[in-house]
Amino acid sequence: MTKILLLGLGRWGANHLRNLNALPIELYVAERDAKLLDPARKLGLPEARLTTNYKDFLSKVDGAVVVTPAQTHFPLCKEFLEAGKDVFVEKPITLTSKEAKELTELAEKNKRILQVGHIFRFDPASQWLKNAIRSGQFGRVQMLRSNFSGFKRPRNDSGMMFADAIHFVDLFNYFLGKTPKRVHAILQDFLGRGDKDDACFLSLEYETDKGLTWATIETNYFLPGKYREVSVMGSELSALCDLNAPKDKIKTFANKHVKEGNEFKAVEGASQVIETKAEEPLKAELQAFIDSIQTRKAPLADGWAGYESVRILEAAQESAKTGRTVTLP
Template sequence: MINIAQIGIGRWGKNLLRNHYQIGSLKLACDLDQNNIDTALQQYPDLKITKNVDDVLNNPDIDAVVIATPASTHFALGKKVLEAGKHVYIEKPIVLRQQDLQDLMNLAAAKNKILMEGHLLLYHGAVNRMRQAIQDGLIGEVQQVYCRRTGLGAIRFESNVLWDLGTHDISVVYYLLDEHPAVISAQAAQFYPQKTAEVVFTAIKFASGKIAHIHNSWLDPHKDRKAIAVGTQGMLIMDELAADGKVKFVKKRVAYDPAKKFEHERYAYIDEGAEVLDYSEVEPLREECLHFLQCCETGAIPRSGGANSLRVLKTLLAAQQSLERDGVPIKYPQ
């Protein structure tokens, strides 16, 4: 078993802590906030906790480190962990600068260690069922993908809604299509004084002609967690919150017959109902934690490893550049 230490056990970190504790991999936790420490000890009285990061880095019994701290600290901590000769999992966003990510990737390769980013949805059964349906050709050639991740709050003060919520959707789009984008544009709106945009619309164009559109908002009446793929032979809807089946194959499509005399006769709109696509329900975070441990043990490339992180980060940076220039399209940097 890989021995894990975790740095940061607060907001999202407490969920990672729970999973690694239940798996039996967690040996040490580290946090500066006494409230976080007290809460953790109430739930896990036998948990070893320190306030000193060096206790993690210098512990020879620790094989890998989970980092769930504010994004601004990710690079420095991740670098120290890799330099100490340990595998590292960093919650999203992995870093905020492309060069920092490249440095971490190079260091991980030099040390022969795993570098993995927390992209929860890549381990969600519904997302994987949707991806399998696309790969099986169920909806024919994919034409477009669009995502909505919205709700009321919680407003962040360190980064805008694109970096908070949009990161999930960008990773899902690329996981479903497995293509590099060509052009990215984004529009944002900010209504409150915290200097982070609460609403962002992101558009991604691919060289193949496919398009993707992402709507992220902290100011929405509906909590929405959807991804929709439209293809030549049907459509897929993935709704994380649906109670009647999270993945649906919608048998709607456009049939075009160029042999028809009149243009309006050449188009037929076909609706043959819908069906739920079943899959095994497991906690995505548990799957993600187990995947990290397995990669550490076997040396396998993580599903959300450095290459995936680089594509997502380059997209985030291009979208940020676009929204700062009032929606000017930005070419994806090769």
């Protein structure tokens, strides 16, 4: 049976614990704060598989799931990869593209699985949108728009852009099968924390074989409610997707702009609710990690996907500082 070590039982780590415990694996848990190990005990994990020092289990497991503060991702992942272990690490893979590249190359050198927690790739709604875009159902994708906002406690290990906007940076790369050529960003620090943005707006320009696709990402900690929305606007079809919805997340619209003489007419077409299976994306991506360990198949969200997202956000940071659009190589 595959042996997995979960590192970190904070807010998101608790969700990893619940899902990993439901998978056919032998689960070990490490959490520096001994009190946070209580949920693992309540699930029935034996004391022999719980620790406050992850090194106790380093030699016993096949892989690690790293759900710790972003600043710790690089040294922890490097240690596990060098020890010959497969690694799942929550996003962002690291806080710099240099470190992300080093980890990814290390994983390749050691023939290890390195999967990054870009969870939206594993949502059935995202899968449908990606397949529809790639198969041409939308025609030319003119715009992608997203909103990841809601009133909640700000994270302490990174700003809003690295914590939440990164979700849609990766998802749009996944949809289009490429990375943007130009990035423009506006970052705000309304709470006055100094080095951590709490609201951001990203503008990404992708060059595709059908022309320009403009993508925008809005995130903040202030908007009442909880928004996880993505829109796809194409020349033949458009779609609204609520990733918060338990089912029927996507509604499509066969709307078109039709030119008549020197003017355009807005023609509203039929709308349709797309049925997708109800599946918890976190459970799906963790199951995919276990499958990759057992089959040695490359993960859907590998180290290079994590690297590209961080590289784009570094360009966004430069843009926010200079007020200029940054062109990516």
